Amino acid sequence: MGASSTEKQNHKAHRTSQSGASAKKEKSSKKKQGTSGDGKQHNPKAFAFSSSVKAKRLQSRAAEKEQRRLHVPTIDHSIGEPPPYVVVVQGPPMVGKSLLIKCLVKHFTRQNLFEVRGPITVVSGKQRRVQFVECPNDINGMIDAAKFTDLALLLIDGSRGFQLETFEFLNILQVHGFPKVMGVLTHLDKFKDVKKLRKTKQQLKNRFGIEIKEGVKLFYLSGLDHGKYLKREVLNLARFISVMKHHPLSWRAAHPYVLVDRFEDVTPPECAHSNKKCDRNIILYGYLRGCNMKRASKVHITGAGDFSLAGLTSLPDPCPLPSAAKKKGLRDKEKLFYAPMSGIGDLLYDKDAVYIDINDHFVQYSKVDVVNGTNKKFGKDRDVGESLVKNLQSTRYSIDEKLNKSFINLFEVKPYISSENEVRSEITSNKISDSSSDQEHIDPMDGTSLELNNKIEKRDVSKEIVPEDSDEESDYESEGNDDVDDRHISFVDDGKEEEFHNGMMRRKVISTVDDLESSEEDDTDYQLALSSESSGGSGENTDTETGGNDSKWKESLIARARMRQNINLMQLVYGDSSSKLVNPSRVTEGGSSEDSDDDILVPKAELEKRMAENPDYDDINVDDRSKIVTSQLKDWSSGDYITVIRDRFVTGDWSKAAKRGEEGDSEVEGEDLYGDFEDLETGEVFKNQSIDDAKEGDEVQKIKVMEAEEWRLKKLALRAKFDSQYPF
Numbered sequence: 001m002g003a004s005s006t007e008k009q010n011h012k013a014h015r016t017s018q019s020g021a022s023a024k025k026e027k028s029s030k031k032k033q034g035t036s037g038d039g040k041q042h043n044p045k046a047f048a049f050s051s052s053v054k055a056k057r058l059q060s061r062a063a064e065k066e067q068r069r070l071h072v073p074t075i076d077h078s079i080g081e082p083p084p085y086v087v088v089v090q091g092p093p094m095v096g097k098s099l100l101i102k103c104l105v106k107h108f109t110r111q112n113l114f115e116v117r118g119p120i121t122v123v124s125g126k127q128r129r130v131q132f133v134e135c136p137n138d139i140n141g142m143i144d145a146a147k148f149t150d151l152a153l154l155l156i157d158g159s160r161g162f163q164l165e166t167f168e169f170l171n172i173l174q175v176h177g178f179p180k181v182m183g184v185l186t187h188l189d190k191f192k193d194v195k196k197l198r199k200t201k202q203q204l205k206n207r208f209g210i211e212i213k214e215g216v217k218l219f220y221l222s223g224l225d226h227g228k229y230l231k232r233e234v235l236n237l238a239r240f241i242s243v244m245k246h247h248p249l250s251w252r253a254a255h256p257y258v259l260v261d262r263f264e265d266v267t268p269p270e271c272a273h274s275n276k277k278c279d280r281n282i283i284l285y286g287y288l289r290g291c292n293m294k295r296a297s298k299v300h301i302t303g304a305g306d307f308s309l310a311g312l313t314s315l316p317d318p319c320p321l322p323s324a325a326k327k328k329g330l331r332d333k334e335k336l337f338y339a340p341m342s343g344i345g346d347l348l349y350d351k352d353a354v355y356i357d358i359n360d361h362f363v364q365y366s367k368v369d370v371v372n373g374t375n376k377k378f379g380k381d382r383d384v385g386e387s388l389v390k391n392l393q394s395t396r397y398s399i400d401e402k403l404n405k406s407f408i409n410l411f412e413v414k415p416y417i418s419s420e421n422e423v424r425s426e427i428t429s430n431k432i433s434d435s436s437s438d439q440e441h442i443d444p445m446d447g448t449s450l451e452l453n454n455k456i457e458k459r460d461v462s463k464e465i466v467p468e469d470s471d472e473e474s475d476y477e478s479e480g481n482d483d484v485d486d487r488h489i490s491f492v493d494d495g496k497e498e499e500f501h502n503g504m505m506r507r508k509v510i511s512t513v514d515d516l517e518s519s520e521e522d523d524t525d526y527q528l529a530l531s532s533e534s535s536g537g538s539g540e541n542t543d544t545e546t547g548g549n550d551s552k553w554k555e556s557l558i559a560r561a562r563m564r565q566n567i568n569l570m571q572l573v574y575g576d577s578s579s580k581l582v583n584p585s586r587v588t589e590g591g592s593s594e595d596s597d598d599d600i601l602v603p604k605a606e607l608e609k610r611m612a613e614n615p616d617y618d619d620i621n622v623d624d625r626s627k628i629v630t631s632q633l634k635d636w637s638s639g640d641y642i643t644v645i646r647d648r649f650v651t652g653d654w655s656k657a658a659k660r661g662e663e664g665d666s667e668v669e670g671e672d673l674y675g676d677f678e679d680l681e682t683g684e685v686f687k688n689q690s691i692d693d694a695k696e697g698d699e700v701q702k703i704k705v706m707e708a709e710e711w712r713l714k715k716l717a718l719r720a721k722f723d724s725q726y727p728f
């Protein structure tokens with residue numbers, strides 16, 4: 001019973017849905033199969049071309065599409081890694097451009113960026129690098145940015161809506177080929193009402209579509225978290241940027257251009273120093289985009305003008321793709337980031353150097369200005385190397401300048417002290433200058449103001465006489481010379497005082513005239529010291545103490561100064577007294593020079609007169625031969641002597657010369673003019689037959705000799721002529 005009832009049960013037939021998603025799905029699948037709803041197949045001919053015109057139009061359309069696809073400019077990956085894509089972040093002021101770049105950089109590199117300046121290159125994926133640039137808010141900056149941007153992120157303040165800057169930039173983009181554009185809405189957290197927020201979002205999206213084109217992507221950054229955009233939203237935006245398809249603009253693909261990420265001024269500092277408007281040499285670094293650039297081509301630098309390239313060099317990639325980077329020994333993190341103008345990035349590749357950047361947090365090498373009397377201290381304590389580097393920064397003079405100012409003192413006494421007056425004026429000037437010894441003197445070698453050196457200089461120039469009374473000396477030391485260096489140590493030993501000044505030993509002589517005179521025999525490195533150093537009073541003290549002997553000791557000083565002014569350099573260098581120096585001041589009445597200072601001084605004019613009357617070869621000044629005594633020499637300007645000399649030449653009359661020789665002219669005498677002569681061609685030997693011999697023989701013999709002589713000279717002249725013409 002139960003079984004029969006089940007057999008009779010009527011099942012409802014399956015009714016296919018006529019509406020809804022499943023009905024649509026079914027319809028489309030049947031269409032694809034070419035069957036109608038009842039399962040019958042359509043007539044295939046029904047879908048063939050009904051009109052030939054329509055068919056042609058369809059065909060040409062398809063061909064056009066295909067051609068367009070083929071001609072889309074693409075990046076040639078065969079020539080190496082493509083340069084990074086440039087993402088320009090643009091928007092009105094305070095919209096959040098810098099913050100967005102910082103957040104994107106943080107996302108890609110896990111590093112914090114403190115300042116956004118210049119292009120920032122990051123590796124966004126295995127095969128892609130992105131360069132972020134913040135667009136300036138002036139019109140020129142926008143024009144420049146429109147020229148190189150591959151993707152423009154237009155930031156719009158949601159709470160304010162579209163602002164003028166956005167429209168300006170869009171218009172500029174249109175005339176520069178219109179690269180890809182994406183919108184980013186910020187400041188959405190300022191909306192308290194959710195409905196209003198939704199409505200505003202929709203409105204802005206529609207407007208954005210109208211302004212640019214339908215379907216343009218618009219991102220929403222809904223607020224801040226710890227001063228940064230939400231990670232999720234940044235990640236979405238970053239992903240979109242890194243997978244976005246880029247098609248370079250055709251004009252750009254055909255023209256080389258560089259977005260400079262770093263520049264260096266390599267103008268010689270002297271030129272820049274002397275003329276601030278001189279032509280500068282600049283090295284610009286950046287990725288070359290578009291096509292290859294020729295070395296000799298002219299370039300346009302935006303905002304600066306047209307320039308010619310001096311050179312073009314390819315450098316290693318400062319931010320290579322991870323696949324190309326050598327991972328051994330380097331952390332990937334370091335390699336994925338390059339922002340030279342922002343001061344980030346450890347390594348900096350130059351044309352001829354690689355720089356390692358050490359963060360100021362670790363060490364501060366740059367010179368820090370003292371602010372409010374307190375010097376900011378960075379990093380750890382200084383070590384030797386650091387202090388050396390810092391010392392270099394405080395150098396005020398270049399080596400050239402220092403060399404120009406420096407001098408080498410060959411003599412113990414400066415040789416320009418030549419007369420009594422000069423010596424006197426030197427002494428007095430020292431006295432005067434002592435009182436003004438506070439004046440700053442700059443040491444040419446180390447550029448520091450050293451009063452100590454100043455004093456040493458004075459000691460060298462003039463001399464110091466220290467009073468015999470050692471108490472006074474000590475008084476002097478203690479009284480007015482607090483600023484004298486600590487290293488000034490004095491030793492008194494047998495009338496001479498040894499003194500250490502800056503590590504140099506000096507010997508002073510205790511100044512009595514007797515001592516001075518007795519010490520003259522001692523011709524060692526005796527140094528006479530005038531107490532020019534003793535400020536004000538001591539110089540006067542010496543004068544008063546020596547009293548009546550004043551002129552006497554000065555005389556001996558003058559004599560010594562004069563003696564030293566004529567130091568023979570040759571004697572100094574070779575140690576041999578090949579010549580005797582004339583010391584006009586030291587010639588005695590007898591006309592001979594003596595070493596003693598007791599000699600009576602002879603005026604220079606009188607000495608010269610004496611030398612002219614009774615010259616001596618020894619009196620010839622070896623240093624200055626122009627001072628040769630001329631009275632003993634012949635007057636070669638007289639006509640007779642000139643003819644004598646003239647006839648000595650080939651063009652002269654040799655017979656006359658011979659005659660003169662006969663007469664025994666003193667000029668010709670002694671010269672071996674007619675030596676033995678052998679004619680190399682004939683082998684004939686002519687013995688030395690002077691004209692004097694011919695005089696003794698008969699007239700014929702004499703003529704013969706003359707002829708032979710003339711013939712010989714002719715031959716010599718011919719030979720000389722031949723030699724000069726012969727090429728080798």
Ligand SMILES: Nc1nc2c(ncn2[C@@H]2O[C@H](COP(=O)(O)OP(=O)(O)OP(=O)(O)O)[C@@H](O)[C@H]2O)c(=O)[nH]1
Binds near residue numbers: 092098099189221224
């Ligand atoms: N509440 C809120 N504040 C934001 C938002 N975006 C940015 N800011 C703040 O706006 C201020 C300016 O941000 P910046 O990134 O310096 O803006 P900018 O566009 O670079 O400014 P300029 O360089 O002067 O043109 C910062 O204090 C940000 O914290 C946002 O979505 N919401």
